[in-house]
């Protein structure tokens with residue numbers, strides 16, 4: 473089967489399983505989404521959703537966040553992994569938004585990536601989920617699924633992103649990103665298992681995919 477045919481069939485299956493995948497991180501606007509995505513590194517979405525309500529009750533925009541002492545931000549997010557660095561980045565990022573972007577989250581990939589603690593994946597999530605601008609955030613989970621499903625042979629997330637963008641229409645990128653995240657969480661156990669029971673790997677996986 474050609475790679476494009478495989479992608480189309482996988483798209484149909486994902487649409488059937490997750491017709492309207494919700495955004496898993498709770499937020500009210502681009503700023504709160506940006507902070508939530510930044511917090512999600514090395515942390516589960518559920519954990520982020522537990523810390524953000526008290527954090528946003530204190531500071532829900534760049535001005536109030538920049539005014540919070542770093543130790544106070546840290547105290548509010550300390551149950552997330554890498555909390556000291558995240559607290560520092562949240563404070564600096566909020567200050568930069570005020571000074572350089574008029575207190576608004578820029579709708580611009582390069583400007584987002586220039587903010588402290590914001591990498592390409594985080595910037596992509598904000599572009600597609602907050603602004604509706606086509607972007608395909610690829611993390612290690614999506615990278616692994618794309619290889620298992622023979623949608624990409626890339627060795628790194630950058631090339632996987634390029635491959636996936638060619639296979640799916642840009643209007644679907646945000647949805648496909650979420651669907652693949654949900655699929656991986658729901659279907660892919662950490663241990664060896666029977667790939668024949670998987671709705672996608674049963675027909676799309678590489679021969680050497682052992683279900684790990």
Ligand code: SF4
Nearest residue numbers: 659660667670673683
């Ligand atoms: S076979 Fe297993 S690892 Fe592969 S996609 Fe299906 S559930 Fe995930």
